[in-house]
Amino acid sequence: MSKETNTKEALVKAAYSDVNKFASNQEYDKAVKAVNRILGVAPDDQTALHCKVVCLMQLSKFDEAHKFIEKNRMNGTLIFEKAYCEYRLNKQLQALKTIDEAGMQPLPDKLKELRTQVLYRLEKYEECLEAYKDIIKNSSDEYEDERRTNLSAVAANLALDPNKDVPDVPEDTYEQYFNSACIQSNRQKFVEAERKLRSSEKLCREFLEEEGASEEEIIEELDVIRVQLAFCLQQQGKTKEAGIIYADCLRHKPKDAALVAVASNNAVVINKDQNVFDSKKKIRAAMADVCEAKLTSRQKQIIALNNCLLALYTNASDQVQQLSQKLVQSYPKIEFEALLIRCSQLAKDHKHKDAIEQLQKFAAAHKTHEFVTKFAIIQLQLLQGNRKDAIETLLSLGEAKYKPGIVSALVTLYLGTDNKPAASAVLKTAVDWYKQNNVSSGDLSDMWRQAAEFHLRGGASETAASSLEELLKLKPNDMKVLAQLVIAYAQFNPKRALEISRKLPKLETLTTASEIDALEAANWVMSAKAAKKTAANAKVEASPGTPAAEKKKSAHRKRKGKLPKNYNAEVAPDPERWLPKYERTGFRKKRGGARAKDIIKGSQGMASGAADQYDMSNRVNLNKNSPATPVYQEPTPGPRQQHRKGGHKKKKGGRF
Template identity: 50%
Template structure:
């Protein structure tokens, strides 16, 4: 009878909890589970989103060792997002602490503990499909894209169900990240049947630097996304919210192509929609701050503040977080906060070791803006010794800072002490230019001599760069009166291209200045003059302006005019020169008017016209002007002592000579001069 009563009570609880599970009322089901032990078989539909359906739940204290009952309690906790309580329940249970690896790993994954979740999955031994799905998601969160790619590839090969498109979309995201990281493995070509797959394909193209192709894919993805959502009956707000990530990525493509104004419009439009995705807001704000550069630092500060809110460490990749952190340091340097910039750089360098050399440039920029150029140069020089891979970059940055301050000597000293890099064509050219700008031709000549000797001993570098170096050095030394040094450069140049007659001719000229016998021997290798001048017009060459000066040109043209006239020359001589036009009233032999070049109003016989704006004075009946009675009315006159001078309405000398006298007022409280 006792067993029968237990079965009856168990059946009743099954019915109650099945009703709660079917209605999705997991809170009430959890209350029942807390009263008694649960019994629940359940099913997982995908590894990304945990979906479980409660079929039957039995909760009784009389069944403490019921495995499925405990599993049902974990499902209820997961469905109500009480992940920490689920882990605690597993920890408190003596029997089931090592059981249910999927539930435990999923709770750890949702609590942003991917490393612990991966350890839990690996401890499970053999992995079924749901554990493989979850492991792929955990590896993606850990940014272990190589291992994640292998897991997804096995899942796609071994499973064919309704979630095939979702798996392939996730695989496309993994492939895109591998392309960005520059993987060497062969990546498969995936389908582009959905807008998500098109979006990931565009990201993959961006990773390989194919920006134009990525732009086309993103536009196709945007169009396909809108069409598919409109068919589903989504609202315009939902469509724009879904399209926001595609549009921001499209703006990034435009940003990379230099179309910054178009990118800025899209970025601002995306932020005005106020998306719920904090990762999207952070990336958009960071990119807008990059577009501002040094123009609007206040706006950049506000943007980067939006890019560093809480919770982003689990939403952004390490690459994205590193870029935002470096931009924060750079903003502190641009705003003149040298001490704060140094502290931020130290913090970021400890967190992201790969940014150490990059942050050195940021700290040097902050010091230079603070007026400490010498300290900035010393910092770059010290760091260049510890980072041999970026030594050249750091040293050139120090050179740029010294040149910006006008310290040419310090810049040249750094360029001369760069080891073998000093003899690269670019550095040699920079040194020669700087020395010539400082009127130090001797040092420039020494630099070229050392470069020639170094390349003669080491024989490294491409032929094109070496040819250019030998040529420039030879020309420089020939102009500077050093034919022996020039001959060495020309000999090396002739070894590269023995058939170059121009180089051979220059070498003959150089040897002619200090070794005539050698010059004569080399001149025999030159082709005869007849072969060189076979297709040359001597007359045109003699009359060309770039060969002879202006005086010689006049003599040559005179000879040409004095030559026998035939054809066009004869016609030119017959043409007569027309006499110039004379005035209509011209009298031959008359003396010209000496005032003929003066303006009419400055000539002596010029009569001024009457100003119509001045009214004529009307005369009265007795011959006196109207108003003259007031002039002769002595009673109406004011005494001279009380009279005051009047300011003229217009100045006598014209508006340019008239200047109003300004008196300085005393500066009072809150006033101006």
């Protein structure tokens, strides 16, 4: 053996030793370098090639590992590694093809489990469920709980279809509790789902604390449960509480892209047409590329639809048209929803005619949506104020026009156009149709009652009697209906009216003698409250031997009016006692030396010259020889003339 060969073998041996050491310490970067040393001297060493692929996968360099497998033509030997790289690169169809074309029957356990995971990502839940059942049945190791958890996750997705049976899932771990709650929420049982989620949250914290997890790790795991809990609360109408949970989870900045997308989308739904700026920010986070691979097709469809609705709320006309068309291309199943959004924007832009044309074309091409589409057309026609076209559209619904709600709408529209005969004809036609076809469509009592009352008011007694007969079949013990039927027959068939009237209860069975006496004793001139009190008192009878109580005299006595302290009955009251002081004869008021005539006021309409007749200074003789100038003495104020100091303002509710 040559020296060169010995040196090569020693190098390879030392390199393998390093690879083993670094892999044991999870130092895969150093392990890759050690493998490269081996491949430098032995490029065809299959073990070294395999080691490098595994190290790259451990470093999450799946694209590089996949290319390395294809470059070195190891497609036939490293099937699991190649399929796993494709699975992690979100190339699910390619991964399934790699496994199925390997031709290995039966598949090794690891390939079987990988294939089941690929089926789950491809949303082939029924096939995935059967695969998991087979794996759980034919394996027994430490991963049994994980397999059962995955089985419950598959069952949760199957529960979205109400027609599919869902197997019973265990509830041993917090993950299984979580998946069981998802099954309940997908079955619209949100109260039960909330209860299970709260149990899952409690178990999760207890388990992770026992495992020694940090608070950050616990919060990251709890956020998944809490976002699902918020969804259940939101579906129950507790939007405020749900919004708080979404905001709290997003504030933690979770690493799970799917969690961010779901929480952001649901927060946008809560905002609706409010907080538009915040909604735009959140919808961008929900539609990020990093979320694409983590979400199911149903979740991506809902987020795209909400993005289109948000554009409608912001009245971005061009954006609505673009997004709705893109929505149809990506998700043809929701073409009708996209059309409604587009037509709603056209209606906002007052382009009702264009919206109606688009809806009519869609209704003609899609018979399954014709009924709902025509109602959208009717709504637009009514927005235009075009009642006649709305009536024609309703009449074009075929036998559906006999449904109680549609009959009611037609009657209302006919009455709105002052066409009472047409409204009566609609009700009569509906009554005849139900009688001829013996159709039972829920509780039709309201329709029969409205039809009967309408025809009774219109004088169509025979039609009213037919409606009342049908109503009596639904409510045979309704005496009001029976009485109305007697009234209806009395107008055209007195014999039948007399026959039916015998079924009415007698007056004695409806009232008692005491009630009749009370009604006769009541004074109808009195108020209803007083009459009720009188009737109640009439029922009370004094027991024998008890002397009748004498009527008490009223304790209230009329109080005498109070007089002022300086009141003098011998002096006649001042005739001007009701006039304000400034309007009384001889009133003088000094204000900065001005005389009274400068501030005399008069009633409205009085000429300014009339103030001189009230100026007493012009009538007094000021000569020295004249008798003493009479001094004007203000009379004693009467009982209603005493005012408080501070003016003559009238107080609200007081006296003056």
